[in-house]
Amino acid sequence: MLVIIGGSLLVLWSLVAAWMLADLRSELRTALDDRLAASARMVAGLVAQLPPSPVPGGTPAPALTDVIGRDGLACEVSLLRGEVRMQPLARTASSPGLDDLPAGYSTRILGGKAWRTYVLQDGPIRVATADRIDVRETLLRDVALTAGVPFAVALAGSLAMLWFGIGGGLAPLERMRKLLERRRADDDAPLPAMLVPKELAPLVGTISHLLERVRAAITRERRFTDDAAHELRTPLTAIKTHLQVLRLASAGRPLAAGAKEALGHADDGVARMHRTLEQLLLLARLESDEGLEPGTNCRAADAVREAIQDAEAALGRPGQVLVEGSLDGVAVVAPCGLLASALRNLLDNAMRSAPATPVTLRAERRGDHRVSFAVLDRGPGLTEAECAQAVQRFWRCGKAGSGSGLGLSIVSSIAERCGGELTLRPRMGGGLSAELTLGVAAAK
Numbered sequence: 001m002l003v004i005i006g007g008s009l010l011v012l013w014s015l016v017a018a019w020m021l022a023d024l025r026s027e028l029r030t031a032l033d034d035r036l037a038a039s040a041r042m043v044a045g046l047v048a049q050l051p052p053s054p055v056p057g058g059t060p061a062p063a064l065t066d067v068i069g070r071d072g073l074a075c076e077v078s079l080l081r082g083e084v085r086m087q088p089l090a091r092t093a094s095s096p097g098l099d100d101l102p103a104g105y106s107t108r109i110l111g112g113k114a115w116r117t118y119v120l121q122d123g124p125i126r127v128a129t130a131d132r133i134d135v136r137e138t139l140l141r142d143v144a145l146t147a148g149v150p151f152a153v154a155l156a157g158s159l160a161m162l163w164f165g166i167g168g169g170l171a172p173l174e175r176m177r178k179l180l181e182r183r184r185a186d187d188d189a190p191l192p193a194m195l196v197p198k199e200l201a202p203l204v205g206t207i208s209h210l211l212e213r214v215r216a217a218i219t220r221e222r223r224f225t226d227d228a229a230h231e232l233r234t235p236l237t238a239i240k241t242h243l244q245v246l247r248l249a250s251a252g253r254p255l256a257a258g259a260k261e262a263l264g265h266a267d268d269g270v271a272r273m274h275r276t277l278e279q280l281l282l283l284a285r286l287e288s289d290e291g292l293e294p295g296t297n298c299r300a301a302d303a304v305r306e307a308i309q310d311a312e313a314a315l316g317r318p319g320q321v322l323v324e325g326s327l328d329g330v331a332v333v334a335p336c337g338l339l340a341s342a343l344r345n346l347l348d349n350a351m352r353s354a355p356a357t358p359v360t361l362r363a364e365r366r367g368d369h370r371v372s373f374a375v376l377d378r379g380p381g382l383t384e385a386e387c388a389q390a391v392q393r394f395w396r397c398g399k400a401g402s403g404s405g406l407g408l409s410i411v412s413s414i415a416e417r418c419g420g421e422l423t424l425r426p427r428m429g430g431g432l433s434a435e436l437t438l439g440v441a442a443a444k
Helices: 002-048 133-169 171-182 201-249 257-288 300-315 336-353 384-389 407-417
Strands: 065-067 073-081 085-092 104-110 113-122 125-132 321-324 359-366 370-376 421-426 432-439
Touching: 002 073, 002 113, 002 125, 002 133, 113 133, 125 133, 133 171, 171 201, 201 257, 300 321, 300 336, 300 359, 300 370, 336 359, 336 370, 336 407, 336 432, 384 421, 407 421, 407 432
Parallel strands: 065 085, 321 359
Antiparallel strands: 073 085, 073 125, 104 113, 113 125, 359 370, 370 432, 421 432
16 A cells, blocks of 8 residues: 555656656746846847947947856847858857857857857847856756755655554454464454444454354364264274173184184274264364474373383283383473374384384484474385375375374374374384484473
8 A cells, every 4th residue: 555655656747747847948048038138138228228329430339348247147138230240249258259149049169168159239239148057057057956855854754644543444354363373273252342443343343253253163163073072982892892792792602713703803993983073173173273382391201101001001011112222300392292192103103113122212312492392213114205195194104004003193193283293204114213302391
C-alpha cells in the first residue's frame, strides 16, 4: 500500500513539477526578453530628449561615453549618419561590441560567450541591449530552486505522513500477527480483546471465528482419537483373552498341527495389531503438538535404562542389549517418555533384524551441547537409498516383515520435535547404525 500510494504521489508530483518548471522557464525567458526591449525603448526615449547632435561638417561629435553596468548586461547607443556610417554615443563597460547585429531579437556568440540581444532603431537613434545567457541560466536555476525546495519538502512530508498514517492504521494487524506467531499450535484460547479501527473490525472478527472453528475441530479430533483408541483396545484385549482361554482349555488335549500353528499366528497378529495401534496413537500425539514446553528435560541414563528394559521384555530376550558409554548426570532436552519411546523403537528394530547377535547401544557426549545415542546391529542392514526411505510411514524392507513400518517415523518425529536429528547409515561388515542426536539441557 505504501509503495503504490507513495509511488503514485511521487510520479504525479514529479510530472506536475516538471510541467511547472518548463512553464516557469518559458515565462522567465519571455520576461527577460521583454526587459531587454523595455530597456532599449527607455534609453531611446532618453537619448531623443538630448540636444541635437552637430551636423556633418560642423563642430566635432561628442566623445564616446563608457557607462558602468551590471555584470552580464550590455547596452550600446549609436547615432546613424547616412546609410552606412554609425557614430557610437555611449555603451556599458562590459559590452562585447553590438555594432553588426540586426534589428530585433537574436542569440549570438560575442567575445567567446553566448548573448541574448535586442536592437531598436528609432529614427537616427540605434539602441542595442544584451543579456549573457549563462547569467540568465543562473537566474532561472535560482528561481527553480527557490520554487522547487518547498515543493520537495512538501512531497517528503506527505510521504512521511503517509508512512506514519498507514503504519498507525495497520498497527492492530501487526499486533495480532505477533500474537498469533507466539501462540502454540495447541493453544485454542480465543483472541484477547483489542482496539482496532472499524474498517479492520470485520477482519478481526473473522479471524476470531476461524480460531473458534479450529479449536472445535481440534477438540473433535482429540475426542475421536481417544474414543478410537478405547474402542480398538477393547476388542484386541478381548481377542487376546479368548486366545489365552483357548490355550488353557486345550492344555491337556493334543491339537492338530494346523490348529496349533493357527493359534500361534493369531497370537502374533494380535500382538502386532496392538503394537501398531500404540505406534499410531503415539505418532498422532506427536503431530498434534508443536515444540516443547520450556524446561522439559530428562536424565539420559534413566531413559536408556527404561528403553532397554521395555525392548528386552517385549521380545523376551533379556541381555541382548549391550551398553557402551555412560551418561550419568547428563540431562537432554526431551521429555523422558518420548526419549525412552524413541530408543525403544530403535532397539526393537535392531533386535528384530538381528535376533541371534547382541545389539549395542552406544551413548556419548558430542562436545558441550549434544548427546548421541547410537544403536548398532549386525543384521542384514540397509543400503544408502533404503536408509533415506526408512523414515517414511509404513515403509518396510522387503515384502515380508513383522514390523508396522512406523517405528523409525516415530523416532524421526520425536527427534524433529525435540530439536534433534536421526541418522541412518550402513555399517562396515554388515548391519545398520541408527544414531539419535539431541541437545544437552543447560545446567541449573
